[in-house]
Structure formats: C-alpha cells, structure tokens
Amino acid sequence: MDKQALLEDVITQLEQNVAALMSAMEKTVDAATNEETVPEHKYDTLALEASYLAHGQAVRLEQIKNDIALLRKTQVKAFSSQDRIKLTALVDLEDSDGVVNQFFVLPCAGGVSIKGMTIKVVTPQSPLGNALLGQTLDDEVTVTIGEQPMHYAIINLI
The missing domain is CATH 1.10.287 (Helix Hairpins)
Incomplete structure (x- = not known):
C-alpha cells in the first residue's frame, strides 16, 4: 500500500x-x-x-x-514486522469480534477517513493512537471508550 x-x-x-x-x-x-x-x-x-x-x-x-x-x-516511513509503532505506521487491528480495521498514525488530522477506503487517521493525542505507540506486531491494546473497554490485537504493520 x-x-x-x-x-x-x-x-x-x-x-x-x-x-x-x-x-x-x-x-x-x-x-x-x-x-x-x-x-x-x-x-x-x-x-x-x-x-x-x-x-x-x-x-x-x-x-x-x-x-x-x-x-x-511529515516523512512517511516503512515499517517491518519487528518495528515498534510510530508516526506514519499503517496498522491493522482486530477487535474481540474478529472485525479488522486499518488505522494510519499521523501527528494530526485525527478522525479523517481516507476516501474510498476504511482507513481512519489516529493521532498520538487520541486514546487509541496513544495506546498504539511503541507497540509491536501481535501485541494487544485496550482502550476504554466511555466505560466500555475495547480490546484490539495488532495483526499487521506497514
């Protein structure tokens, strides 16, 4: 991609x-x-x-x-499966229901959906973006939205 x-x-x-x-x-x-x-x-x-x-x-x-x-x-970086998530990482997350979503970690413009795709921009200031930073492939992150904890597995990193 x-x-x-x-x-x-x-x-x-x-x-x-x-x-x-x-x-x-x-x-x-x-x-x-x-x-x-x-x-x-x-x-x-x-x-x-x-x-x-x-x-x-x-x-x-x-x-x-x-x-x-x-x-x-912003300089786009390539990530390998051994890298930690940083800015410009494109991350596939699988939730506890098995639904996979893609997120693009950028320094700003959080919430923007990339047209024609289901990729959403998250920033380090957002709960999900903050939870992703420093994680690696196969790690799991939990983000509380309202009072509901959401669990995600990192299944791909580009």
Whole structure:
C-alpha cells in the first residue's frame, strides 16, 4: 500500500475542508456585520452569536491550515514486522469480534477517513493512537471508550 498516496489524500481532504470552511466563514461574517442583524434591543443577540461563530470558524481554519503544513513536512516511513509503532505506521487491528480495521498514525488530522477506503487517521493525542505507540506486531491494546473497554490485537504493520 502506498502510504505517501494515503497521506496526500488526507492533505487533499483537509484542503477541501479549508475551502468549505472559508465559504461558511464568509457567510457568517456577513451575517455578523449585516445591517439587518443590528440589535434592536438588548435581547437581540443574532449578530453577537454570528460573531462568536465566525471566531470559532477562524480558529478552526487556522488549525486545519497548521495541520496541512505539518502533514506536508511529515516523512512517511516503512515499517517491518519487528518495528515498534510510530508516526506514519499503517496498522491493522482486530477487535474481540474478529472485525479488522486499518488505522494510519499521523501527528494530526485525527478522525479523517481516507476516501474510498476504511482507513481512519489516529493521532498520538487520541486514546487509541496513544495506546498504539511503541507497540509491536501481535501485541494487544485496550482502550476504554466511555466505560466500555475495547480490546484490539495488532495483526499487521506497514
């Protein structure tokens, strides 16, 4: 599997998110500054709410741009069956029901699903990504989601 192509797909998805977020932010800024949203009384908070939303969108936009810049600098590494899991590892996990899922360990962009595939991005900041770091093939990891422990066996490492 070409992990560099997978990484490029993640970057492309983030760039699409930037475009969509910029469009949404323009509309929100317009709503916050439009003459029609000028408060008529002290309980009319439409413009204030729009300005809070625009600020949140601007913060998210900056975060995504930083993620893109970091991913562009990320060097994809090849892993052997004897290596420990680190950034850019592509890991197959089998849960206790025998279901196999693939995870791509990256420094950011957690939660992104790679289009056309069932590969999900996890980061070291996530419980699963943190549990995977330093593990090797055939190790088992347990992650508690809510109050439910989830058990996974590492069955492949690329």
